[in-house]
Amino acid sequence: MATIKDVARRAQVSTATVSYVLNGTGVVSDTTRERVLAAVAELGYQPNYSARALRTRSHTLGVVAPGIAGRLADPATAEILAGLSEAATAAGYCLLIAAPTDSEAEGELDLRLARSGRVDGLVLFDLRVADERPAVLAEARIPAIAIGAPATGVTCPIAGFDLRAGAEQATQHLIRLGHRRIALLATSSDLSISEPFYAGYVAALHAAGLRRDATLVIEAGSSEDDGMAAMQELLAVRTPPTAVLAATDTLAFGAMHALRDSGKVVGQDVSVVGCDDLPLAAHTYPPLTTLRAPRRELGATLARHLISLIERRTVPPVTLLPVRLIVRHSTAAPRAAG
CATH class of the missing domain: 3.40.50.2300 (Response regulator)
Structure with missing residues (x-):
């Protein structure tokens, strides 16, 4: 299995530069970033983010959704976020909300946010059919839970309404x-x-x-x-x-x-x-x-389940609240x- 030193040697950079690229921190030129990412792909390098999280847990839950910045005024979204925040705070966690830019895919932001060390796990809004985000996060060993209904190929727990x-x-x-x-x-x-x-x-x-x-x-x-x-x-x-x-x-x-x-x-x-x-x-x-x-209850359920995943406790694969x-x-x- 490839190590970060192997990636650094292949890309002809320092291990610190590899960390900067993978974590989305530091200042790295586009050419260097491309060289590091190419080396990661060639070697099949998989950082163990879950092990890192055990050492330096941020006690912060991340929320990523397409266009969520424009949806904060939406009462349905706001109520889910309120439930999330309240339950997270009660458990000693905070909530961080992020939205992808026009030039960045949702999956890329998911990984960048998780790799930054700022969050311990992610809540995914608007789960789609054949959504790739849960599989990408699972492969990177990043805890995640999605809002929606059961869908083919989804590898993370789901919470939503019946x-x-x-x-x-x-x-x-x-x-x-x-x-x-x-x-x-x-x-x-x-x-x-x-x-x-x-x-x-x-x-x-x-x-x-x-x-x-x-x-x-x-x-x-x-x-x-x-x-x-x-x-x-x-x-x-x-x-x-x-x-x-x-x-x-x-x-x-x-x-x-x-x-x-x-x-x-x-x-x-x-x-x-x-x-x-x-x-x-x-x-x-x-x-x-x-x-x-019950949107506020859904938010609280999402927070409790994600925290359980972060702390390595079992959660049900699907939770559907009655309407x-x-x-x-x-x-x-x-x-x-x-």
Whole structure:
């Protein structure tokens, strides 16, 4: 097995320079950095970061997410971070938040942050299908936990919400009201949470003897504008839906805007259900029926599990917290059934 001295000899630099490159510290020219990284790749050198962490633990948890700096004002993200911070502080740890630049991939920032010695482990937001980040961190022996749903090939523990059960519960609510044409506004299929939400929606339809209509399922995206565009698309189909289940409250807000713009009355002409129960959900017009996700509890769970990994204690591979349907005035029996 190659050592840091072997890398230094191959790159014709000092061991200190190799450390600077691998840890992201010190001042090293681009040419030297490339030479060191080439030597690391050729020799298959793997630094033992976990052993180093045992000697010099920082007692800091790292959070890396795409565009998280712009998401700090998002109530859902802020509440998860609050739960993370509170639980970390209670256990004697701090929280460090970082976001990749346009020129740096998320995986590169994960490794650079861990190698810097500033954090003992990482929380990964927005777990994707076939996400490479957990495997990269596992190979480097860096403790990590991801927010999302179980996904193929993911090698780190996962914590999130039971979205399959939640979507099934929300769809059943609409079916009990008498709706038969129920649309789904889904998040990007690249995200691990997309599949279980879709599966819960389909399971409820099948249990009620209803067929899934592909024209009523739209991969909408994430923004309110995405929700508006998706709802406009649904209103243009030959037989529009009488109810809409949105994978996030933000998409639901956009759908409600589109319905009002088209002259429809939310909760009368078309029922709308969201997912998150953001603070605004109770104050829309009409107030939004939605799935309440315990985000602060999720943050605390992430912190406790990551600290257990850092301290070499066992944690469950998957932890899914239950969501609860909060019924407000955006859902009612369809006009035809009333």
